[in-house]
Amino acid sequence: MASITLAKGINTGLRAAMEADPKVVLMGEDIGKLGGVFRVTDGLQKDFGEHRVIDTPLAESGIIGTAIGMALRGYRPVCEIQFDGFVYPAFDQIVSQLAKMRARALGAVTLPVVVRIPVGGGIGAVEHHSESNEAYFAHTAGLRVVCCSDPVDAHFMIQQAIASDDPVIFYEPKRRYWEKADLPEGLTLGDAMPLHRAKVVREGEHVTLAVYGPMVKTCLEAAAAAAEEEHSLEVVDLRSLSPLDVDTLAASVEKTGRLVVVHEASTFVGMGAEVAARISERCFYSLEAPVLRVGGFNVPYPASKLEEEFLPDLDRVLDAVDRSLAY
């Protein structure tokens, strides 16, 4: 078994996709010789050439807009947005063009574009480098939005996203880029879980934690700590934010009767709100407590000296678990 980091898992996934389909091209800032600021595209330009790994001008709208044009010509562009906070200049191209063009064309065009976005905080960065903006895109019809959390999953999810004929916003938890896991030998894309399925990553009986991206690790640690106090937590990695796998989550909540949703993004109109609404509708008679949310506060992402206060951590997760159990 080979041990890989999350960054390497995506890197090897990109490589596999490029080897499998000559129409796959990568576009982004500094993704060529540098290999991207997080080295996710390391070595790919050297092996696939400048025509397939394109160092673009520093213009995010331009990246997505030209990727749309390339997709219309039959290519499968994978765009890298350097940091979450830099996606906003591309907002119109993603929301008004990429997401809507197929419906506008009554199905006559297909836009297999992947937009990779390193997401979230916890790396001590300056402003605009730590944001969690998934709710904007999950709110947009016509986009698929996923968020990986571990190296093996990421390796296959990126390949599934590239194979998707629909546009995919692909979030990568940047503070987990260096986390390692073993990639089992012989495991193939065909064995991988479908892209839009949620995964129970730890089974438990008392409370369900619904979580994705960087907070999955935090929640697993919280579950381990809770176990010492005889609290059995089930951790569900949502993986896909749009569409949401409500079935898997509902099955868990019907078993535990309690749900806490955890994410880095501000809770106000965040993914947790949608999850809470869906689960309240589906599991009303199974719920022993209201669905609780743990997330960022409704303030601009603070300066990095304060980010540990802003970001949910193990203790805030367990505090919510205690509040849920108190009902």
Added chain:
Amino acid sequence: MTDSAVGRGEAVSTVDGGPELIQLLTPAGERTHHPEYSRYVEHLDADDLRGLLRDLTLVRRVDTEATALQRQGELGIWASLLGQEAAQVGSGRALAPQDYAFPTYREHGVAWCRGVDPLNLLGLFRGVNHGGWDPDEKNFHLYTIVIGAQTLHATGYAMGIQRDGAVGTGDPSRDAAVIAYFGDGATAQGDVNEAFVFAAVQNAPVVFFCQNNQWAISEPNDRQTRIPLYRRAAGFGFPGVRVDGNDVLAVYAVTKAALESARSGNGPTFVEAFTYRMGAHTTSDDPTRYRVAAEVDIWKERDPIVRLRNHLLAQGLVDDAFFEALQAESDQLAAHVRQGCLALPDPDPLSMFDHVFVDEHPLLQQERREFASYRESFLDGGES
């Protein structure tokens, strides 16, 4: 802001287009020689020239009919091309079949040249769809309403052509180019400027075709630029030319040259077609609030159709029989547009769920099912 605070320096939009305006037909319809561009129209024979007059006449007729349909409540809105027929037909007829056009929402004349049924343009304006044609069928992309967004799509498409090895091979049936349409107002957009940067550094086979119709709704050129627009290209590193947009021959020649340059691997060209929006921005606009009638009168003297007609009359290439036949064809086309418009079916409410995804997901399917059964509950109630 006082008037003295804007529009300083040279006039950005002199009424006559300035000394660098490329022209092959004077407003009176006399042929002039241009050392660089005359050769691009030399092959046009009498049939070709009559064909251009036919195009100009028919697209204006479609436009007139659509405006009437809006006034009668059959279209929600219409964006008229009145006055810009030559810019659109001249450039549209310069395209090779394998070239690809990315329009704004006003390129009805280009659509005509690409063979899109004018009826298909009406769906968007009638509110029955957002775009009623398959772009790949005629290599004519859907109308784009967000100003300038399509210039990036055009550039990306051109980058795809490069990667397909369909540039600079010397095979005239293989080498392809893209033309991106936009207006003077769009030149202020970030997307347009980003498209220029991407196209320049990639040396992409794209022609940026700007119809400078002098007005971005109510804002004249001097609220968008301090220099004539075609000169912007130099700063991006590719050629820019200003052509008389009401001279169909000059537009044809300049566009043909730019497309050939792109197809042969010489990268982008910026073409500024200097023209005039004779009508309102759309049927919802009231230009009397911001421009004077005398300005419109000046441009009436430069009507693109009159110009070509005078030329063909002087050359003895058209006669009464030609005009009678054209009138009949024009009437027939107008009837087709009118009848077709009235017959456009309202969409099935459930069709809004179609085509959002290639691979529909369960939540969307669930919404469709629930909405269908909600609607059916009313039908049941009515029958009982």
